[in-house]
Amino acid sequence: MRFSSNLKQFVLLLIVGIVLLLGLLYKQPSVLVGRTDVVAVTPWLAPIVWEGTFDPDLIDMIYKSMNLTIATTVFAVGKYVRFLRDFLETAEKHFMVDFNVRYYVFTDRPGDVPSVNLPQGRHLSVIQVPGSNRWQEISARRMEIIQTAIERQIRREADYIFCLDVDSKFHAHWGAESLGRLVAVIHPWFYLATREHFTYERRPASTAYIPMDEGDYYYAGAMFGGFVEDVYTLTKVCRNHLEEDARNSIEALWQEESHLNRYLLYNKPSKLLSPEYQWDDKKTKTKEVKVIRFSSVVKNYAEIRPNV
Amino acid sequence: CSSCKSTLSSLYDLHCVCFLLTITTQSGRSLFCFCRRTDVVAVTPWLAPIVWEGTFDPVLIDNIYKPMNLTIATTVFAVGKYVRFLQDFLETAEKHFMVGFNVRYCVFTDRPHDVPSVNLNQGRHLSVIQVPGSNRWQEISARRMEIIQTTIEHQIRREADYIFCLDVDSKFHAHWGAESLGRLVAVIHPGYYEQTRDRFPYERRPASTAYIPMDEGDYYYGGAMIGGFVEDVYTLTKVCRNKFEEDAGNSLEAAWQEESHLNRYLLYNKPSKVLSPEYLWQDFKAKTKEVKVIRFSGVIKNYAEVRPNV
Numbered sequence: 128m129r130f131s132s133n134l135k136q137f138v139l140l141l142i143v144g145i146v147l148l149l150g151l152l153y154k155q156p157s158v159l160v161g162r163t164d165v166v167a168v169t170p171w172l173a174p175i176v177w178e179g180t181f182d183p184d185l186i187d188m189i190y191k192s193m194n195l196t197i198a199t200t201v202f203a204v205g206k207y208v209r210f211l212r213d214f215l216e217t218a219e220k221h222f223m224v225d226f227n228v229r230y231y232v233f234t235d236r237p238g239d240v241p242s243v244n245l246p247q248g249r250h251l252s253v254i255q256v257p258g259s260n261r262w263q264e265i266s267a268r269r270m271e272i273i274q275t276a277i278e279r280q281i282r283r284e285a286d287y288i289f290c291l292d293v294d295s296k297f298h299a300h301w302g303a304e305s306l307g308r309l310v311a312v313i314h315p316w317f318y319l320a321t322r323e324h325f326t327y328e329r330r331p332a333s334t335a336y337i338p339m340d341e342g343d344y345y346y347a348g349a350m351f352g353g354f355v356e357d358v359y360t361l362t363k364v365c366r367n368h369l370e371e372d373a374r375n376s377i378e379a380l381w382q383e384e385s386h387l388n389r390y391l392l393y394n395k396p397s398k399l400l401s402p403e404y405q406w407d408d409k410k411t412k413t414k415e416v417k418v419i420r421f422s423s424v425v426k427n428y429a430e431i432r433p434n435v
Numbered sequence: 436c437s438s439c440k441s442t443l444s445s446l447y448d449l450h451c452v453c454f455l456l457t458i459t460t461q462s463g464r465s466l467f468c469f470c471r472r473t474d475v476v477a478v479t480p481w482l483a484p485i486v487w488e489g490t491f492d493p494v495l496i497d498n499i500y501k502p503m504n505l506t507i508a509t510t511v512f513a514v515g516k517y518v519r520f521l522q523d524f525l526e527t528a529e530k531h532f533m534v535g536f537n538v539r540y541c542v543f544t545d546r547p548h549d550v551p552s553v554n555l556n557q558g559r560h561l562s563v564i565q566v567p568g569s570n571r572w573q574e575i576s577a578r579r580m581e582i583i584q585t586t587i588e589h590q591i592r593r594e595a596d597y598i599f600c601l602d603v604d605s606k607f608h609a610h611w612g613a614e615s616l617g618r619l620v621a622v623i624h625p626g627y628y629e630q631t632r633d634r635f636p637y638e639r640r641p642a643s644t645a646y647i648p649m650d651e652g653d654y655y656y657g658g659a660m661i662g663g664f665v666e667d668v669y670t671l672t673k674v675c676r677n678k679f680e681e682d683a684g685n686s687l688e689a690a691w692q693e694e695s696h697l698n699r700y701l702l703y704n705k706p707s708k709v710l711s712p713e714y715l716w717q718d719f720k721a722k723t724k725e726v727k728v729i730r731f732s733g734v735i736k737n738y739a740e741v742r743p744n745v
Contacts, residue, residue, distance in 0.1 A: 152650060152651065153480070155631065155632045155652065155653070156476070156479055156480045156653050156654065157476055158475065158476055158485070158623060158628045158629065158654065158711075159474065159475055159476065159628075159629065159725060160476065161476035161477075161478075163473035166471050166477075167476075167477045167478040168477040168478055168484050168490050168491075170490075170491055170492040170495055170496075171491065171492070171495055171496055171499060172484040172486065172490070172491050172496065172614060172708070173484075174478045174482040174483075174484060176482065180478050180480075180482070181478075181480050181481065181482050182480035182481070185480055185481055186480075186481055186482065189481060189705065304482060395499065398482070
């Protein structure tokens with residue numbers, strides 16, 4: 128099924144799908160008046176998605192006719208299984224509502240995966256993965272595991288994929304405005320910082336190295352997404368770089384998040400999500416972030432992580 | 436702007452946040468002074484970028500696209516007396532349009548001998564394709580869809596990745612680069628970007644296949660510029676040509692011929708990128724404060740003298 132590497136076919140399908148759309152009644156878009164407190168496009172013309180810059184009904188309407196399937200990966204290893212229920216229940220309320228979604232839950236405790244009611248068009252697979260006594264390793268190995276799962280299964284089952292952190296809840300609409308070829312999210316703690324304060328990997332010996340005077344944004348490792356094939360390439364490259372570092376006894380400062388940032392500096396995302404899409408419950412709300420759609424919950428790291 | 440000596444910030448009002456970025460791409464690093472524009476909207480409600488000066492870094496974008504070794508087809512119709520516009524169109528295109536990229540101009544004309552010989556830079560080619568003339572300018576204009584469709588089938592789809600279909604009676608005045616590339620690209624007509632949709636000159640008769648009701652419509656797009664992936668533009672020209680012919684079969688000609696059909700098509704098949712009126716101006720129009728740069732503009736002409744009919 129799903130989209131073969133034939134992009135032309137996809138493009139034609141896209142056009143035919145939209146042609147079926149009828150009767151578009153919505154407010155006229157303005158050419159001169161919009162949000163002035165945030166930037167809505169990157170210097171390479173990728174949209175940055177903020178509340179008020181898009182019409183969710185219009186966008187969902189455009190994409191729904193394409194009969195897409197969105198894969199959604201989440202890792203619930205060790206005590207992190209406890210976050211699954213809230214993650215899934217709130218996803219069912221807010222995430223890609225009325226789209227076909229396939230959750231892929233990677234866990235070392237399949238027996239602890241809660242049973243959550245899923246409506247039609249939504250499925251959940253549980254995939255067993257090894258645990259670890261280091262949280263850094265659990266985090267970093269996600270790249271390899273996602274890469275493998277795409278090869279074995281996801282590329283035949285889905286058009287788009289999102290790779291999300293499990294220790295978070297959805298609070299508001301997250302829809303098809305987030306779809307694109309390669310999608311990253313701006314980290315909520317760094318969107319106001321200047322680039323020399325970004326927590327990039329700064330040691331030249333690492334494959335994730337980014338010098339102090341380079342960098343576009345600091346992207347959060349908790350969310351990346353896009354076309355299955357584009358995310359596949361990303362995970363493959365990041366996994367290879369992680370392993371190369373490991374052979375040189377280096378572990379990048381923020382593990383796969385560091386490698387993600389390096390990858391996205393050289394392979395610019397086609398769409399960015401604002402920090403509305405990746406918030407942190409510990410952070411006080413700011414004036415730019417009008418809506419919090421997905422946010423990591425407050426937790427006691429010492430209690431739930433296998434190591435410090 | 437004190438940090439990068441750019442004069443951009445002096446042109447903009449409100450919240451000009453100017454900062455120097457080092458942009459990294461696979462082909463190297465470049466410096467860009469980025470000013471946030473607060474006087475225009477940079478993205479449509481379906482999240483297609485609207486391209487304005489100051490919203491993008493031309494060097495960065497060209498550096499992203501150049502390694503892809505793309506070919507950009509560029510069609511232009513110079514039928515009847517309109518051949519006279521070719522020299523300026525081509526000479527200014529060589530200065531400003533997709534500089535450094537492979538470009539294939541396709542000049543459609545009924546007067547192949549009147550096509551001027553213009554020096555083209557490396558990687559740039561020109562083909563002349565003979566087409567019939569007409570004693571009605573409306574027909575010359577409208578038949579472009581059919582001719583572009585056919586030419587894509589016969590030739591362009593094997594030779595190019597992207598295509599732009601431009602009006603010939605215009606000149607380039609400033610940078611027009613890879614920031615304009617996308618799957619399906621349209622331009623906002625300079626005469627209507629501040630209007631409410633009930634004032635757009637859409638076709639308003641329900642009997643026409645180009646009909647758009649008064650309470651619908653996103654923008655009024657200019658027929659003088661269509662672009663995108665060759666296959667996406669192919670589909671557009673095919674649909675518009677079919678609709679035009681269906682109307683003709685019912686003795687209807689839409690208000691602005693193929694531009695009306697284009698607008699209908701783009702309402703239902705939203706463009707993936709929209710160019711601001713910087714990319715389609717009209718010399719007779721006084722400059723406005725939002726349009727900081729004029730990149731491509733229709734020259735002043737005496738329609739009575741240059742068209743075959745009124």
